[in-house]
Structures are given as C-alpha cells and as structure tokens.
Amino acid sequence: MAFKFQINNDVKFNHNEELLKKAEDNVPTLKHKNISAKRIVDIVADKNAMNGFKAVDSDKDISKLASYSFKKGEKIVLDFGNHEVGHFGIDLNSVGSPMDAPLFLHLTFAETPAEIGVDSSTYDGWLSSSWITEEYVHLDVLPTTLHMPRRYSFRYVELEVMDTSPKWGVSFSSPTLETESAVSIKDVPEVKIDDPMLRKIDQVSIKTLQDCMQEVFEDGPKRDHRLWLGDLRLQAMANYATFNNQELVKRCLYLFGGMTTEEGKISANVFTKPQSTPDDTFMYDYSLFFISVLKNYFDNFKDQTVVDDLYPIAKREIDLALKEVNSDNILQMNEDWPVFVDWSNDIDKQTSGQAILIYVMKQFVTLADLKHDPDLNTYKEIIEKLSQAAIEKMYDKNKGLFTSGPDKEINIASQSWMVLAHVLNDEENYKLMTNAIKKLFPVTGIATPYMYHHIAEALFESGHKDDGIELIKNYWGKMVDLGADTFWEAFEPEDLNFSPYGSPVINSYCHAWSCTPTYLIRKYLVK
C-alpha cells in the first residue's frame, strides 16, 4: 500500500496506553541469517524483461572477487540469489600505491535489475525520491569493513567507484547480507501442490510474506516499511495458512485499536518509529477491515482477551461507518473518508463500498454474538436492510450484474465484492460470476495484486475454481515467468513498464498485498 496524500493536521487522536503496552509486549524478536553473494552479474537492457532490464552472468567469477580491482567510473553488480531484507556489509581494500585520497563509493540496492538499469536521477514522481535505495559513502582509510547502517530490501547491489585516485584502485571481498524477519520459512507446513506453477507461486507468496513480516506486518520492506490496515488483513490471512505467527497479528491489532481518533475512527496506517503514531490518512474500507482482522484472528487463535479488549473499538468503528449510509440504506461517497478498493480512480466504488460494509458487518455480528451484545439484533437487521438495498438499487436483473454509481457503471470490483459479501445466495453468486467472466474478462486496467486477489477469491467463493486457478496463473504466474523472487506492489500484465509512480526505481517489488496466492491455494486447492 501507499496512498496519495491526505493532510489532516487538526485530527485529535486517543492514545490508549494499556492497549499500546500490549502492542509493545508483542514486538517480535527478529531472526537473522548471513547470506553470501552468489554471483557477479551484468545488468543488460531487454525489452521483453520486466521494466526493460535483466541480469546475466558477468565474465567475472564471484569466487575470485577479491582479485579484481576497480577505479574511477568502474562498477560491479553482486547478486545474492534471492530477494532478502536486511543489512549489507563488505570488506574493502586498496590496491596499488598507498591510498592518497578517500574512496568515494556509490551503492545501489535493487530488488530487480531495472532499479540498477534505469537512471534514478530521472525520477520525478509524486512519491518522495528519498525512497530510492542508493547511498554515497566516503571511506578515508582502507582496508575496512563497510557495514551499511540502514536496512534494505534487495537481491542485487551495485558498487560504483565514483573516485579513488590515479595511484590505486579498490578491491571488494566478503559481501554479506544479514537477513531480518520475524519468521522462518522452515515454520511453514509443507503441503502437496501437484501443479509446478502453483507450487512456485506458493513459494514466492511465502517469501513475499516473510520479507514483509518485521516488527509489524509491513506493506513493503523497500519503501514505506509501514503497517497498513487493508494490507494487514490479507497478510494475516496468508500468515494463518503458513507461518501462523500469533504475536505479530496481535501486536498490529493493538496498535490500530490503541490509537483511534477521538471520535473512534481508525487510521489507514500507523507509524511505529520513533514512537507509535497513527497516520492522518483515513480510508473507509481500511478502517472497517479492523473488524475483519479481529474476527479472523479470533477464528484462528480463539484468543478471547483480545476480543474483550478491542470489541468496543470495533463497535464504535461500525457505528461511525453506518453514519455514512443514507435513509435508503445506501452508502454515500465521502471525499474525506474515501473508499479505496483499488488504486484506480477510473472505476466507480460505491457498490464495492456497500459490499465491503456488508462483508465486514457479517464478521462483526459473530463478534457481537460472542460478546452477547444487546444490540446484536439491531446490527443483523441493518445487514438485512443494506443487502436488500444493494439488490434493489444496485443489481441489474437483466444483465445479471451489479452496477455502481449514478452512471450505473459495471465493473469487476463490484461483482467480486458482492460475491465476497454473500449478498446473493450461492447459486446466484455462481451465476453472477459467470456473467462477470463473460462480460468483464480478461481483466484489464487493474494494476494491483490487491484487487486481483479479491477477484480470484470471488471466483473460488462462487464455485469457479478453474477460473480462479487460471487467474492466479495468468497474473501471479506471469510475474514468476518474468523472474519475480517476491510478488510486486503493482503489475499490469498488458504493460511491463507500468509504474504507479512514473519510474520503476521507486516501485516496491516485494509487497505484502500480493502474497495471497498461498492463502488461496492452501484454502481452496489443497485438501
């Protein structure tokens, strides 16, 4: 996740220290592993490669790394063999006459070859250029070991010698990457997946999730490093199917629950450094997903304490969300609390928003039931009214599809979310998605794995298993074919150069919301 800027400096937040203490108590101890560089590569242009660049074997041999020396303008790219998150270190020495000037070194950390191949100085997008993972370092005395203090998300490192002096060059040895994650791949249960592409997609999903599981569920370890609520929902679902880590989900629930606005609204994301701070960005569906995460957490761990602690916050959020519904039981669009659904602003999101509200309220009433909430039946009646209104005002019986907004737009998001909200019965849902496949497939104009996930899940939920598999293979499988070690923040199969920010150097290539195929495969396809 990463979202266009909202600035709401005047919003006042609660800080519930009791809940935040519980968030603090569940900071995981990160696990580390040292990895060596596997090979030396050249980054070369290739118009069929993702973003136009690929890595090929260099004529230099990694086992002889220390024997090469580099002078002004020379560079080398090291490949660690897989996507990792962690710290980079390398030994450096001078070769030739005594070192009569500092070494001036430029390091570029890259998840994919294009981040090295593309000239980052041309970046002019709306996200801060400070996210470009390049560093300039002066070293006054060699030999030394350079330990980069920041954490990076990368597979490739380019070392470019900006200058030495005519009298000496620099040599490199022992490049290492100390990985960092809250979880280990070995904790994932092995399951039998016959289809080799699905097996590979499952592995890449798990690696993506692992690299995003740090001191919170991060949306992406290259950029943002931040806990977003909608992304958390998907990560937690994938986590239950794989690592099944309890403390990290619990921690994230307490972080959101401990820092609502004074009226009770939950931020789209929170910061945890230098101290826990909610962002001043709000999205209607993201706020609601707090309930979804809480419900799934309880289903998985039966942890009554967390529900007891956070149920009042969940209920307050539902009540706030219901204020956005008009007397016809239809969700009204509000610029100050927008429905996200997908990055695309070319689709109407009203029907999706209505469906998400119903979807979440159905999860909420199971919690209300558990808590013996006297208002339980009121909420059940509201679900009924919202559902009836959706069918009456948003469903086009002739077309057998949901429409959205004043122009009665028909889009894939509306159909998918209405299926997931189970507004129709199973037979009707099957027909709805049959019509959707007929009219709206192949999917185009959707650039996020986040939306693709909901389409795929709707296919499985409505009984279109083969179409679900096909969608996964066509979308995530295409990323695998293009060399993905982890799944990307954004991918538009019809445009290999697509970037939401105008340049591949700022894209995140390991992004939490794209890790869900492991959940879908393990839930719907593995017996």
Added chain:
Amino acid sequence: MAFKFQINNDVKFNHNEELLKKAEDNVPTLKHKNISAKRIVDIVADKNAMNGFKAVDSDKDISKLASYSFKKGEKIVLDFGNHEVGHFGIDLNSVGSPMDAPLFLHLTFAETPAEIGVDSSTYDGWLSSSWITEEYVHLDVLPTTLHMPRRYSFRYVELEVMDTSPKWGVSFSSPTLETESAVSIKDVPEVKIDDPMLRKIDQVSIKTLQDCMQEVFEDGPKRDHRLWLGDLRLQAMANYATFNNQELVKRCLYLFGGMTTEEGKISANVFTKPQSTPDDTFMYDYSLFFISVLKNYFDNFKDQTVVDDLYPIAKREIDLALKEVNSDNILQMNEDWPVFVDWSNDIDKQTSGQAILIYVMKQFVTLADLKHDPDLNTYKEIIEKLSQAAIEKMYDKNKGLFTSGPDKEINIASQSWMVLAHVLNDEENYKLMTNAIKKLFPVTGIATPYMYHHIAEALFESGHKDDGIELIKNYWGKMVDLGADTFWEAFEPEDLNFSPYGSPVINSYCHAWSCTPTYLIRKYLVK
C-alpha cells in the same frame, strides 16, 4: 603540499620498528572544544571576492533556527564564525504530518564561501574528486541527532534538503562543531606587534598552524591530511616560535626516519593510517629537508637522543644526495628524484637545488660536529666546492644575479635560495637581493605561499627588512583582506580565481606551508 603523481610500486622500504615505536609513543592527545554556529548566511556571487563568492547575513536568525522548516530543494548555510577542524553534529526533527518517507540530506562543508557557491559536479581536475567535502545522508527516523563520522575542515556547512515528502518538512537545531587539534591557541606566547595588519597576519598564521597540527603535522586538514617533509620543515619552524610543541615534531622525525627506502632515501611524505606507510613519491629537496628539521629540532630542544637515533639516517641521505652532483660540483637534474622548489614548472630549478643542497649541508655539518663524525671535514670541503661551483658556474657577475640551467634563466627562486644558503657574504647577499628587487619584483607567476615564504625570508636574511614586511603585507595581507580565516594552499594575487586543480572546490584553504609569517614576524620583527 600535494604533488603530481609518481608511481614507484617496486621501491622497497625499511621499517625500523624501534624508531616507529618512538613515533607511536609521541602521538599527541588531541584537544577538543565545542563551538556553536554563529549565524545563518547566504552565499552570493561577487566578482571581487576570492573565487567569486562571499557570505552575507541571511534574513534568518540563528537564535530562531529551530523554528524554520525546510522542504525539498530548500537549503540553509550555517557559519561557525572561524575556520575549524573537527566533527559536525546537528539535531533534526520533522514538522507537519508523520514522517512518511526518509529524509534525504546533502551536506557541504566549506572553508570558504566559494566551495558552496561553485557547483562541485563540474570539477574535472587531476586531484581525486573524492576530496570534495560533500555527503549524502538518508535518515529513516526523526527526531535524531546526526553525528557525521568523518572529520572536516570548515567554517560553513550547507544543509540542502534533497527530499522529505509533501506531508512534512525538516527542522534543524543545536548545530555543533567539536574541534580537534594537538595544540591550544592559549599556549602561544603573546608578543607586541604594533602594526595592526601584521598582528592580524600573525593571528591567522597561528590559526592555520593550529588547524594543521593533528596526529601529525598535516599539510592541510581539508585534503590529504598528510605529513609532507618540506611542509613539516616550515611548520616546525613556525611551531617553535608559537606553540613550541616538542612531541609532534619528534613523532614526525621518527616517522620519516623509520621508513626510508632500502638504499636510505626518504619519502616526500608518509601515511599514518591504517598503519605507518611511506609514500612512493620522492623529491630531492624534500628528502634533504629531513636534516633541516632534525637540526632545527635539536637547536630548539637540545634533545641529544633524537640526534643519536636519526643521525645515521641523515648522513645516508646526504651521501645519496651527493651522488646527484657531477664532477664539476654541480647538481644534475634527475626526473626520478625531482627538485620541487615550487609547483611551477615554468622555472628552472637547478640553481635552487644547488643552493638547497648547500643550505642543508651547512645544517648537517653542525650535527656531524656534534656527533664527532670523522668525516666532518670531508663534508665541509664538499660545501666549499659546491659553493665555489655555484659562484663560478651560476653567478652572472655583470647582472649581479644567479642564473639557472642551460638557458641561464634568471628567476626569483634561485636568488632567494642562494641568499638562504649564504653562498655569498652578507654584503654580497644584500646587493644580490637589491638586484633581485630591481629586476624581479613585483613577483608574478608564483602561486604558493611556500615559495613566497622563501622570498620573504631571503629579504630578511639579506637585510631588506622593509621589503620583507611589504611582501608579507602584499601577499598574506591580501588574503586577510579577502577574508582569509586561515592561509591558503595557493594564492596568486593577480588572479583571484587561480586554482592548481582547475576548481576552487578542491583547493585547501588552510594549508601548513602558508603559516610562516608568524615565524618571520617573531624572528625578524619582534624584539
């Protein structure tokens, strides 16, 4: 000092561990002082200023520094009020919405305004661009205190915000400079200097020397940071007149003495990090000046042990130097062991080299006498022969000036060094410099305070006191008029934009070999 590249990878060096241990035992404990920024300035173009830029008061008030905030592309220049050597630190905070991207900061450390005013990316000179004192830093979490790990030589710091994000800006507070030097100004004896310009020149000289006195006598703390033998000779002379620090001179003598080539030649400079290493650069006059430094050291401290330890090395150096003299008792020019005298290669250096050899041999025989060297008289005879040859072959009686080289060039370096070597008697020396003043003044084409020092000293030594004062005021005084806090590596009064490297960003503006006016003033002008 900084000298065009010699590469002599095949030279073998001795490492006399006993002498090097004594060098190590005399590493000074550096003194520190914390200094706050004095004002906020703007760097503005001014064609009458040194290198075309000057600092003027900004409309921002340093006492309100923390109240200003800065976004992408904005910058601020802090002025610490005087040239200093040390470490920079500053507190940073974010202002506005939570910090949703790293801070990307560009820092430029400058001894003079032009190093900020001139675009450093245009630098394309022969010295390594890695000496340009700029850094790029990413900070992931604010507030924080940034402690720059490297030592810089600076008065001004420009902080340029490369990027924050549209949601927040950065504020700065508590900028500090922790100074570093082996000596304190308070240890310099106060003397009465009536002339206000000479008094100012004396102060600036002492500040220059202080900032170059670190774990060795550095040639310049901005660049190189290195111990050069010819520069050491001048620094030590200025030191005796001011700080009178013994251990640092002793340390430097042992460093050179402990690491000669196998045949006994002394390097032009040595490195001390990561371990003591002689450079593979050799200059005839610089090698000889080891004897000069040793002799002056003994005169000042009467430290017999150091002479006992280093006399054999001094003698070996003299013997090697004499091999360069032909049967006519004239020094032959040797490309592999060039005579430096001055950066300029437009002057013939043979006569200067002959004079320097005589000058140093005269110092050597006082040590030989002290050591009761049986060869004493042989050396005395050689001095006589060299002096006779100089007068016979290099002195033009008609013109009353020394010539140099096959084309019988008349230059100021030859006259000055012949005066300093006292090849002629005092009356003849007076006449020689009278002729030199008539024919060769005002001095042009000389860009180093190093050569200007020897001209000035020759004026005093030959009885031209008023001309000596005038030269000091015209040369070093002009630097003072141009705002020098410390004296510069290079200065050509007739060209304010002169740089030996093609750009002012790489020049050193606190350079040891320019600190000698305090020596000249205190030796020749203060009673």
